[in-house]
Amino acid sequence: MKKKSKTKSNTPRHEEWTVKEHTEVLEFLFKVMPSKSRNAVKGILKRGQVVVNDKPTTQFDDALKPGDLVQIRDRVASASVKLKGLKILHEDDDLIVIDKESGLLSMGSKQERQMTAYRQLMEYVQSIHPNNRVFIVHRLDRDTSGVMIFARSKMIQQHLQKAWTEAVQERSYIALVEGVMKKDGTITSWLTEDKTFMMHSSPKPNHGQKAITHYKVLKTNRKFSLLKVNLDTGRKNQIRVHMQDLGHPIAGDKKYGSEVNSINRLGLHANAIKFKHPTSGKVMRFESEVPASFTRGFK
Template identity: 55%
Template sequence: MNKPKKHSGKSTNTAKKPRTSRHGGQSPAQPKLYTVKEPGELLPFLLSTLSNMGRNSVKSLLSRGQVSVNDKAVTVHNFPLEPGHIVAIHRERAVAEAPLLGMAILHEDDDIIVIKKESGLLSIASARPEEHEVTAYRQLMTHVRRTNPHARIFVVHRLDRDTSGVMMFAKSERIQQALQNSWQDAVKERSYIALVDGKVQKPAGTVTSWLKESRTLKMYSGRYPNDGQLAVTHYKVLQSNSAFSLLEVHLETGRKNQIRVHMEDIGHPVSGDKKYGSRTKVIGRLGLHAKVLSFEHPTTGELLRFDTGVPKQFLRPFHTQ
């Protein structure tokens, strides 16, 4: 019989012996605990520590959420370990996946992930990201790597940090390119709900302009035709009073800050949007929500439609008067 491999000394098994009940039966198995002695990454640590298990078996423990570090489930293979960390192996039950912060998955298949993002969550890292900055992209990368350590996701389109609603990511560069190259044809409906300042007089309308970006990174409508990127926004009034209007907005084009610029152009900036002229913050956030995204699936051709509804706080200004 082969002798077990000698341990490298990087951890100490502090697991307790199984306890027995008063009736002689064994209580549920306690997790096996290991104390990290040297800095390193999680997967190599597990392979060294669990030397009686094969590589694929160890990776399965990770993908099933049966490994935790300091009582938090971890599935990322290269998770950094530091001396003093406690690694636990839960053999009989899977640890629940760490909850997604500021987002929820609406749909996932082999090619795409569709999510509902809350206001305040970055879609991807900012130009000067803070360490461990929470983003939808980073969380989804961790999510897909639960089952495949080499999996990746790719950005298809973005939502501003303070805009909530539905957005989509691709699971391969091929799908990303296919969606972006056919975006105008593939997307059948893309609508927003906008809470804007003031009473919009026209029940419906269209705003067309050519958008440019200033040196301060603020978008604005150019003074002359063809001077910038063509942007077309259609809107319809759903509710209004003397102070606010609730609009359904459809994008014919998808330019950066398009709705925010166009609402300022017609004299009704999005509520809470100080950058583009709003002087109100009645709901405590930007009054912009990506309600509907409907598109043809890039592989199957199936028409998918996701409707995230109207946030309740957007209706608040119309219930208080």
């Protein structure tokens, strides 16, 4: 018998059934969800979304008996896993898309003991099943906020990284920069990194990695400009270096020439990403709201 769950209004609704006869979990799920493909049902089980008598399971052959309550929930992770500085925007068998706050490292070194986005997501997926893992597809600087993609297998990670240019159709940022910018434009240069991990820009072809940044002026006032920035390439610190090259460093970016920090953070936000899903081929787009501090002071 299928029925609606009795949940509070702020809790995601889910499907549930009462078992009528002895069976196994996967066999039961196939029977009660005939409209879904067998692979889709297996994916729901694999992600830990199946709960039997309030206990999550990922085992296809777990025994069910009459009277057992089987539920399908949005996500099931250990209550001890508290995600800090990030939220999950999307999750499936292949990917996890997150919205990262400024100040959180994407991924640290082996010696890095700070909590990172990678470490938190690893704890999250392993609370569902100990064999689960995540793999970072691309990074955001610690002080850059916004949308990031993680893969749930090495194969998916490598597929996305190798096909990045073809797969990613949009990768846009919102940047708060110093000074008044009057025109939209594009800047192209070649980036290299020195021994102090500073990135440097050169106009000489092939002198480093080619970097192309497009920018559009959204708003200006007497001290700042708000830009929408799109990347053809994703080099380390690319936007930060290019804004410095233009004489309009990103607000709060002391490393690359900023002299003011009126918003108490780096004025760079990964606003949106649009890409072709590596397995389904479906075009997906995820967007993160622009921080209020970026738009304060503009009419």
